[in-house]
Amino acid sequence: MKNFKRYLITSALPYANGPIHIGHLAGVYVPSDIYTRYLRMKGVDVISICGSDEHGVPITLKARKEGVSPQEIVDRYHSLNKKAFEDFGIAFNIYSRTSNKVHYETASEFFLNLYKKGEFTEKTSEQYFDEEAGCFLADRYIMGTCPYCGNENAYGDQCEKCGTSLSPNDLINPHSTISGSKPVLRETLHWYLPLDKYEGWLKKWILKDHKEWKVNVYGQCKSWLDQGLQPRAVSRDLDWGVPVPVEGAKGKVLYVWFDAPIGYISATKELTPDWEKYWKDPETKMIHFIGKDNIVFHCIIFPAMLKAEGSFILPENVPANEFLNLENEKISTSRNWAVWLHEYLEDFPGKQDVLRYALCSNAPETKDNDFTWKDFQARNNNELVAILGNFVNRTFVLTNNYYNGEVPERGITDENDNVVLAEMSRIKENVETSLEAFRFREAIKEAMNLARLGNKYLADSEPWKVIKTDPERVKTIMNIALQITTNLTIIFEPFLPFSMNKLRAWLNCDQLKWSDAGRTNLLMPGHIINKSELLFEKIEDEEIDNQINKLLATKKANEATSAKTAPSKDIVSFDDFTKIDIRTATILEAEKVPKTTKLLKLKIDTGLDIRTIVSGIAEYFEPEAIIGKQISIVANLEPRKIKGIESKGMILMAEDMDGKLVIVSPAEKVGNGSIIK
């Protein structure tokens, strides 16, 4: 096992188009913070790097929507998130941002280095250009009619109505969202990083040399490498981002995936003039904390960039977590389905550690997990309050009652005492092993065992009884209880820094080193401890109900807005309306179109004829289940070839907010071909 001199910890740069939520915390920032704090307590040289990722198309879109500049958007979320992290006790050495000067310089320089070394390939391709606005259009800036569902507001990369992924060329009647004009195809030059060139090297580096990586991480890398890597464009036609620093690249910026990871480097530069020792000395151990959606970037693409540059070290490990759900549903920024960190801090002042504890205990380390407010409450009331807080409180009350806060002398210890004393260092080692292996759930559980040990020790030795018969013996018992309490301040420090800070103040003791954990003489006889308060408070049902109601309100609001989102269409004349031939029909046969996810091929009886209609409903209906159903169709729609099958007509569906489809059929059975009017 290689011995490292220092650590470089990076945490995924949060995207500055929204606030931080519990999903980010559980997946990335809480584990990274625990790990960093642990290393600091060990006294090793470690820095923790993070910052806002502020480029990319979604930010420009949000800015446009709100009628402000992209800079205003990123300023807003950068300061919001930076403060929230600080208040939550995520102890980054620096929380930087990719819109600052150091980053522009660093990213340009990085690009130029590769450029000069000839690491890029250049390629021209045709892309849509807006002649009125005078710029190329990102896929998201192009709207048009979806060729599959007819939605007139489909984006160039995706139709949000039917969920289909599109390319801008698929759109019927494409128009620019900037000027509204019809875009034209124009040639544009881009630079590509030939990932294929690094395939062999990556295979060895990951598949052979890093078999210890988490199975989800390793598996996904293997899948990518087995499929073969393709060159990837590193530039885009956009005006928001780091300009491509070569001649003739006006209007081109570094693509955000290339730009963002360099943010780790520029943040380090901003932090210390010594940055190179963290990034270039092979005796530095670099760890990337990320979520599972980022695996490919951090395990394949960024390492390839670093390798291509040549002078940088590579990550030793990338402990990516899975995702956290909230009350059984996916967390979603756009749907406001989240517990936002800045709101939590307002709603639960002084309770940072409770959330840290709940998220760490239930971190999505091996699979997606669910956060519920009930679980949060239970973790607090049954574990933090009942086990940890209670033990601490018992020890303080007894010590203050019996000895006025003076730590008593430890006399002769009995067998049980010795077992308990020895157990402390065993727990320390267990926590250590778990942390080193990035098993944070296991680590925090083991830490809690120290408090359990304390409770059990008091229950077994019953000082409140013994005090009546053998006061000398009680001194030994309480000395041991106090040593356990002091050990708690070390063991729990990485997990619950706020509470341990309080506890140290009550114990009247300084912050100790990790290596002190397990020692049985941390508080010397005669040392005076202070009065204590409650380490944790119970959380009542009312507070939890408030939070749950808040979420229910969000749900309602979402339903209401989605009802509003379908704006009414233009008035049509009665004549126009009558042109549409809507009538009833019955499904005779239904089968899935092979090699598609959404398409069903239906044979229907329209009363006029038997015909074939292809419909994108396979995700919601089993073919067998809809055979015999009476439906409504548009019978005179222009036929269209879909997947090589001629589709004659369209089936009418009602679509709810989640995209769920429901068949529109007559309330009672009527003859096929009955006109709907």
Next chain:
RNA sequence: GGCGAGAUAGCUCAGUUGGUUAGAGCGCAUGAUUCAUAAUCAUGAGGUCCGGGGAUCAUUCCCCCGUCUCGCUACCA
């Protein structure tokens, strides 16, 4: 559609390089206890280890076929 990961007690998760009674925490039940925020301690009940096949003396664990969840990917329509 391709690929990756997951599916184990009411909940959140361990685990088994295949081997007699599958574990932990929380919840639940019962008992003990009162120093402690009804907090603690002990004991106990709870499981077709996603479904179906197969190989094996034996499998929750291996192989095959499915189902569900999540992620990545694909000019899938």
